[in-house]
Amino acid sequence: MDQFTQTVERRQCDVLVIGGGPAGSTVAPLLAEKGYKVVMLEKARHPRFHIGESLLPANLPLFERLGVADEVKAIGMEKWGAEFVSMFHDNTSQVFHFSEAWNKSMPYAYQVKRDEFDTVLIRNAARKGVEVHEGCKAKTIDFLPDNSVAIRAAHDDGHETEWQARFVVDASGRDTFLANRFRIKHRNPKHNSSAIYGHFRNARRHDGQAEGNITIFWFEHGWFWFIPMMNDVTSIGMVTWPYYMKTKGERSLEQFLRDGIAMCPALAERLKDSELINEVEATGNFSYVSDRNHGANYLLLGDAYAFIDPVFSSGVLLAMNSGLIGAEAIDTCLRDPAHAPAALKRFDTLMKHGPKEFSWFIYRVTNPIMRDFFMYPKNIFRVKEALLSVLAGDIFGKTPIWRSIWMFKFLYYFANLIQPKRAFMGWRRRRFNIRRVDDPAMDPV
Ligand SMILES: Cc1cc2nc3c(=O)[nH]c(=O)nc-3n(C[C@H](O)[C@H](O)[C@H](O)COP(=O)(O)OP(=O)(O)OC[C@H]3O[C@@H](n4cnc5c(N)ncnc54)[C@H](O)[C@@H]3O)c2cc1C
Numbered sequence: 001m002d003q004f005t006q007t008v009e010r011r012q013c014d015v016l017v018i019g020g021g022p023a024g025s026t027v028a029p030l031l032a033e034k035g036y037k038v039v040m041l042e043k044a045r046h047p048r049f050h051i052g053e054s055l056l057p058a059n060l061p062l063f064e065r066l067g068v069a070d071e072v073k074a075i076g077m078e079k080w081g082a083e084f085v086s087m088f089h090d091n092t093s094q095v096f097h098f099s100e101a102w103n104k105s106m107p108y109a110y111q112v113k114r115d116e117f118d119t120v121l122i123r124n125a126a127r128k129g130v131e132v133h134e135g136c137k138a139k140t141i142d143f144l145p146d147n148s149v150a151i152r153a154a155h156d157d158g159h160e161t162e163w164q165a166r167f168v169v170d171a172s173g174r175d176t177f178l179a180n181r182f183r184i185k186h187r188n189p190k191h192n193s194s195a196i197y198g199h200f201r202n203a204r205r206h207d208g209q210a211e212g213n214i215t216i217f218w219f220e221h222g223w224f225w226f227i228p229m230m231n232d233v234t235s236i237g238m239v240t241w242p243y244y245m246k247t248k249g250e251r252s253l254e255q256f257l258r259d260g261i262a263m264c265p266a267l268a269e270r271l272k273d274s275e276l277i278n279e280v281e282a283t284g285n286f287s288y289v290s291d292r293n294h295g296a297n298y299l300l301l302g303d304a305y306a307f308i309d310p311v312f313s314s315g316v317l318l319a320m321n322s323g324l325i326g327a328e329a330i331d332t333c334l335r336d337p338a339h340a341p342a343a344l345k346r347f348d349t350l351m352k353h354g355p356k357e358f359s360w361f362i363y364r365v366t367n368p369i370m371r372d373f374f375m376y377p378k379n380i381f382r383v384k385e386a387l388l389s390v391l392a393g394d395i396f397g398k399t400p401i402w403r404s405i406w407m408f409k410f411l412y413y414f415a416n417l418i419q420p421k422r423a424f425m426g427w428r429r430r431r432f433n434i435r436r437v438d439d440p441a442m443d444p445v
Contacts, residue, residue: 012164013039014036015028015036016149018171020125020171022117024169025124027324027327027330028169029066029125034331037131039130040125041133051197052316053114055317056313057098057101058321061106065324068121076110077230078109079109080108082098083215084215086374088368093215094376096377096391135156138172141168141177141178148164149298166334167297167299169299170299170301170304171301171319174283176288176304179290179304186291191362193222193240193242196260197280198237198276199278200235202232202273203228204269204272213228219260219267220263221241222239234274236257239309254276286309290305290306294347301326302315312390314393318355321396325351329347357395383404389401
């Protein structure tokens with residue numbers, strides 16, 4: 001059929017979800033279980049590569065809720081702790097065990113290859129009654145006068161379908177389908193970094209239960225992740241600032257990554273017998289937030305709303321949690337419209353809570369004073385337990401960590417007051433992306 005004879009198929013549903021990543025594959029089955037006719041569009045076909053492989057202990061109750069706990073266990077490498085290695089502290093390391101967090105009932109998480117993990121989630125959505133269309137990209141959206149929404153999508157065989165839905169969910173990840181159309185997405189002015197990453201075989205891991213620990217290595221121009229996964233695949237990523245990205249020049253991404261690794265001796269040692277097994281990729285300028293996350297008949301979930309730096313492995317948790325709270329809000333909007341404003345307000349508050357709490361730490365994690373706090377943690381006023389709870393993602397429940405988190409922040413600000421020069425240099429570097437070599441007073445090793 002040519003473009004003049006092609007007909008557009010027209011269909012109806014209660015909720016249309018754009019994107020079949022963790023956010024979409026969480027909200028969709030939860031709504032299908034409540035009896036709604038849910039359609040989910042995914043432009044790719046699973047399994048497909050995605051970055052974001054280290055999960056948090058707080059993900060596990062969500063797997064139980066979705067009924068995928070055993071399937072995730074089968075593909076996941078157990079992660080019992082997070083290790084920080086600092087070249088600014090003689091390459092010493094500090095390990096945070098999740099079992100020592102405030103709530104001792106969430107002692108581990110998983111690390112997963114996202115092609116496998118996302119496939120588990122999207123197949124589960126289909127099993128729960130969601131009509132899933134893979135290889136189907138949402139193209140246009142119209143908000144109609146009768147309060148319904150028309151979404152036109154192109155299937156990869158060329159034909160098109162237009163769905164008319166009572167509610168639409170944008171779970172399109174970093175494509176930010178709705179935020180782009182509304183022009184409400186803003187790069188985060190306080191934090192601007194890029195990542196270069198690849199998968200390696202035969203990286204040296206720790207023994208026993210520590211084998212699956214994530215390691216964060218600080219280095220001169222940012223930090224690296226070392227994420228062990230099943231079948232001897234280890235994900236390595238370099239997260240760095242724009243001034244350093246600009247030094248890449250003609251080098252390939254692989255060479256740039258390898259040169260970065262060479263600058264971090266503790267990581268280089270763990271990779272010395274390893275081999276790269278996929279193509280190195282990069283994601284630039286990656287933190288952003290949208291002005292709003294909802295309207296009367298739409299929600300923005302997960303990365304489609306906001307993206308924060310991945311140093312604390314929070315992205316999948318925030319995406320899945322947004323699916324959980326999104327399903328509650330949509331159910332109220334469709335079933336009990338009189339309570340829709342209150343439900344959407346609650347959704348908004350919860351959506352902002354995660355990025356806000358993690359961001360306070362993210363903005364400071366490459367600051368020399370914060371590095372000291374991580375490398376020499378003290379548990380006065382239970383601040384270490386509270387910090388561990390944040391690292392475990394235990395920030396949405398009833399665990400009473402907040403007084404100790406305030407105390408942590410107070411101690412941090414106090415340390416800044418008594419070391420004003422280091423504090424100023426650290427702030428200036430983060431705010432203005434200034435190279436460390438220009439700041440000899442920073443990071444005295
Ligand atoms: C460098 C980097 C490292 C990261 N590391 C971690 C980590 O260790 N741990 C962690 O938890 N998180 C990490 N993240 C974050 C994590 O990847 C995301 O937060 C998470 O995948 C968000 O899930 P989502 O469902 O919102 O979006 P996605 O997982 O991106 O899913 C969105 C889906 O929508 C589909 N889509 C897009 N547009 C359309 C369209 N128009 N029509 C149909 N389908 C569409 C896409 O194909 C995709 O499958 C990292 C991110 C980056 C960039």
